[in-house]
Amino acid sequence: MTVISAQAMIETLSTIVGHDSLQAWADHPDHLTWQKALDPQSQPVAVVYPASVAQVQEIIKVAAKQGWRILPLGSGSKLAWGGLGVADIFLSTARLSQLIDHAAADMTVTAQAGITFQSLQQHLKPEQQFIPLNPIQPNQATLGGIASTRDTGSLRHRYGTIRDLCLGVQFVRADGTLVKSGGRVVKNVAGYDLHKLLIGAWGTLGIITELTLRVYPLPEHHQTWLMGGSPEQLAQLLPDFLGNSLMPTCLDLLSPDWLTSTHLQGDLGLRVQFQGFRPAVQVQGERLKQLAQQAGVQITEIPDPLAGLGAGSLGGGGLRAKFGLLPNQGVLGLQIILAEITKLGLGRSLVFHWGAGIGEMHLLGNESALAKIVTIIRPLCQVRGGFFTVLDAPLSLKQSLDLWGYAGNAMALMGTIKQQFDPKGLFSPQRFVGGI
Numbered sequence: 001m002t003v004i005s006a007q008a009m010i011e012t013l014s015t016i017v018g019h020d021s022l023q024a025w026a027d028h029p030d031h032l033t034w035q036k037a038l039d040p041q042s043q044p045v046a047v048v049y050p051a052s053v054a055q056v057q058e059i060i061k062v063a064a065k066q067g068w069r070i071l072p073l074g075s076g077s078k079l080a081w082g083g084l085g086v087a088d089i090f091l092s093t094a095r096l097s098q099l100i101d102h103a104a105a106d107m108t109v110t111a112q113a114g115i116t117f118q119s120l121q122q123h124l125k126p127e128q129q130f131i132p133l134n135p136i137q138p139n140q141a142t143l144g145g146i147a148s149t150r151d152t153g154s155l156r157h158r159y160g161t162i163r164d165l166c167l168g169v170q171f172v173r174a175d176g177t178l179v180k181s182g183g184r185v186v187k188n189v190a191g192y193d194l195h196k197l198l199i200g201a202w203g204t205l206g207i208i209t210e211l212t213l214r215v216y217p218l219p220e221h222h223q224t225w226l227m228g229g230s231p232e233q234l235a236q237l238l239p240d241f242l243g244n245s246l247m248p249t250c251l252d253l254l255s256p257d258w259l260t261s262t263h264l265q266g267d268l269g270l271r272v273q274f275q276g277f278r279p280a281v282q283v284q285g286e287r288l289k290q291l292a293q294q295a296g297v298q299i300t301e302i303p304d305p306l307a308g309l310g311a312g313s314l315g316g317g318g319l320r321a322k323f324g325l326l327p328n329q330g331v332l333g334l335q336i337i338l339a340e341i342t343k344l345g346l347g348r349s350l351v352f353h354w355g356a357g358i359g360e361m362h363l364l365g366n367e368s369a370l371a372k373i374v375t376i377i378r379p380l381c382q383v384r385g386g387f388f389t390v391l392d393a394p395l396s397l398k399q400s401l402d403l404w405g406y407a408g409n410a411m412a413l414m415g416t417i418k419q420q421f422d423p424k425g426l427f428s429p430q431r432f433v434g435g436i
Contacts (some may be wrong), residue, residue: 005067006024006035006045009045009046010022010024010045010046010066010184010294011090012062012093013046013048013059013062013089013232015158016048016050016055016062016106017049017050017051017055017059018269019048021049021095022046022047022048022049023046023047024045024046024199024223024361025043025044025045025090026048026345026412027099027356028047028219029144030038030338031047031185032077032379033076033079033080034073034076034090035078035279035397035434036079036080037071037079037080037085037431038071038084038085038086038087038333039084039085039086039430040084040108040395041086042085042086042087042286042359043428044071044087044088045088045089045090046087046090047089047090047091047092048089048090048092049094049095049328050091050093050095050096051095051096051315052096052171053096053209053210056091056093056172056207057150057172057177058097059089059180059300060172060173060175060176060207060426061172061176061242063088063426064174064175064176064424065140065324066425067424067426068426069086069087069088069089069425069426069427069429070087070089070090070091070113070207070426070427070428071085071087071089071090071091071203071428072090072091072092072093072144072203072207072208072427073090073091073092073093073145073432074092074093074094074113074141074142074143074144074286074435075094075116075140075141075142075145075204076092076113076149077136077137077140077141077142077145078136078141078145078149078151080189080392080393081320081391082202082217082391082431082432083148083398083403083404083430083431083432083435084267084398084399084430084431085379085428085429085430085431086429086430088373089430090176091196091207092114093112093113093142093144093207093208093209094114094142095114095188096113096114096115096209096210096375097112097114097115097119098111098112098115098407099111099112099115099123099317100112100210101122101184102123102124102127102155103184104127104129106184106186107129107187107214107215107216108167108186108212108213108214108215109123109124109129109131109212109213110168110184110210110211110212110213110335111123111210111211111217112143112209112210113142113143113147113208113209113210113211114142114143114144115143116138116139116140116141116143117131117133117135117139117141117142117143117146117211118139118144120143121138124215125218125296126266127215128217128218129215129217130215130216130217131165131180131215131220131413132155132158132159132165132216132249133146133152133159133162133165133381134152134153134154134155134186135152135153135310136151136153140427142406143211143213143416144208144209144211146162146240147162147166147198147199147200147208147211148198148199148200148201148202148203148208149200149202150162150163150199150200151315154250154251154252154351154353155249155250156353156356156358157248157249157250157251157353157355157356158247158248158249158250158275158399159216159249161199162199163196163200163417165213165214166182166195166196166211166212166213166214167182167183167184167185167186167212167213167319168180168182168183168184168195168197168200168211168212169181169182169183169195169198169208169210169211170208170209170210170211171198171205171206171207171208171209172206172207172209172423173206173421173422174206174421174422174423174426174427177375178209179194179206181193181194181195181213181380182194182287182291182296183355184212186396194265197417197421201432202428202430202431202432203427203431204257204418204422204427204428204431204436205417205418205421205422206271206419206421206422206427207427209239212296219275219276220276220277220278221272221276221277221278221281221282222249222275222281223273223274223281223282224250224272224273224274224301224303225271225272225273225285225288225289225300225301225302225304226258226259226264226266226269226270226271226299226300226302226371227264227266227269227270227271227272227292227297227298227299227300228256228259228265228266228268228269228297228298229266229267229268229269229270229295229296229298230266231267231332231334231335232269233295233296233297233349234253234266234268234270234295234297234331235293235332236294237270237291237295237297238328238331238354240291241272241354241355242327242410245291246272246274246284246285246288246291247274247284248272248273248274248284249273249274249275250271250272250273251270251271251272251273251353251354252270252352252353252354252357252416253268253269253270253334253350253351253352253354253359254268254269254270254271254350254351254352254402255268255269255329255331255334255338255348255349255350255351256268256338256362257348257349258271261310262299262300262302264298264299264300265298266297266298267335267338268331268334268335268338270297270301270354272288272290273337284299290360296405305420307412309428313329317364318347318362318364318365318370318395318410319362319363319364319370319373319374319390319392319393319394320360320361320362320363320390320391320392320395321330321360321361321363321388321389321390321391322358322359322360322375322388322389322391322395323337323358323359323360323361323377323381323386323387323388323389324358324359324381324385324386324387324388325352325357325358325359325381325384325385325386326357326384326385326386327354327355327356327357328387329385330352330354330357332384333380333381333384333386334350334352334359336380337350337360337377337379337380337381339362340376340377340380341363341373341436342370342376343375344369345365345369346363346364346365346366346369346370347363347365348361348362348363348364348374349361349362349363354381357385357386367394367396367397369396370393370394370397371400371401374388374390374401374405382405382407387406387407388405389403389404389405390403390404391406393405397429403432404433406434411433411434412433414433414434414436415434415436418436433436
């Protein structure tokens with residue numbers, strides 16, 4: 001980085017965004033919370049809130065010239081996730097929060113990256129449409145943050161992930177150039193899908209300023225069912241869910257703590273949601289009850305369709321992780337994982353999206369036990385065709401653990417992509433897998 005005083009840096013940035021859209025790092029009310037995203041030795045100078053894409057471009061042009069490292073964020077709701085980065089500037093898209101276009105007839109919506117998910121859903125509701133995602137903290141999570149972390153939720157079973165829903169992205173490159181990839185139509189065969197690379201890249205390839213997503217009609221009716229039983233009993237139901245017998249929109253295996261507020265008992269829980277026209281939903285609900293009875297599984301309908309989504313029912317603190325298992329290994333894998341967690345006396349809450357083979361967990365306990373469980377669970381997942389990634393943990397664990405545990409063969413390719421998009425390493429340094 002070019003040697004320049006903090007005050008000179010602030011003055012340079014204020015000429016772009018104005019004094020009212022910039023705060024010195026030490027004066028920002030969230031700086032202690034946001035510091036959790038950084039290596040303790042990294043001390044940013046300022047937080048900037050550009051009000052236009054042009055301002056984002058100018059900030060990046062200056063940063064590229066001076067060698068200033070940038071950590072992009074929206075509201076900061078998932079800023080503690082990922083590796084400990086380094087940054088000179090925090091660039092927030094919170095003021096880039098406009099709805100650009102809602103083409104209801106074409107089933108698409110285009111919005112700026114800083115719009116909150118809940119706000120965007122409210123814009124779509126009058127047209128009886130919605131974005132079929134259920135991210136963590138929807139009232140705070142921004143569209144750009146959801147895309148950057150690929151925070152999708154339980155509806156992925158029916159609708160896919162945000163990468164599947166994303167039709168186009170506008171982003172600013174590391175030299176300040178504005179780039180558009182994809183379009184505003186569902187069927188688009190023009191050019192490469194460069195925008196797919198930015199989904200789940202943790203802000204390491206560019207600053208997303210605008211996204212176009214596919215939307216769906218709001219379902220007329222929904223039913224959500226909760227079941228409790230043994231792993232063997234629940235495993236009997238998988239062929240019906242993956243075949244044509246039932247068509248759920250949500251299919252989540254749950255740790256037994258999810259059953260405590262109900263009369264259900266079991267070593268595992270299963271949450272199933274159906275959406276659609278009322279008669280079809282009711283028919284599937286009756287069919288599900290029949291299958292549950294045949295398998296000896298307890299079942300009850302729950303009113304709140306996807307209450308407490310994500311592994312977050314334990315409150316704050318502890319260790320949060322994303323993990324994967326092959327769907328046909330889900331029941332057995334979850335059973336073994338829960339047994340290992342119990343041995344160490346950890347508090348736990350787990351959700352496993354059965355059809356997708358992806359899950360989230362939240363664990364509470366002392367740091368030595370949390371560190372040990374990572375070394376136990378990760379190989380258990382990997383031998384079952386999956387993975388184990390630490391999203392958030394106490395600082396000492398983040399410093400000592402391999403958060404990503406990547407065992408694939410694509411690191412060289414990912415490094416090449418990073419070099420092509422961001423040769424100076426300005427965007428979100430060290431936040432992504434392999435220290436990218």
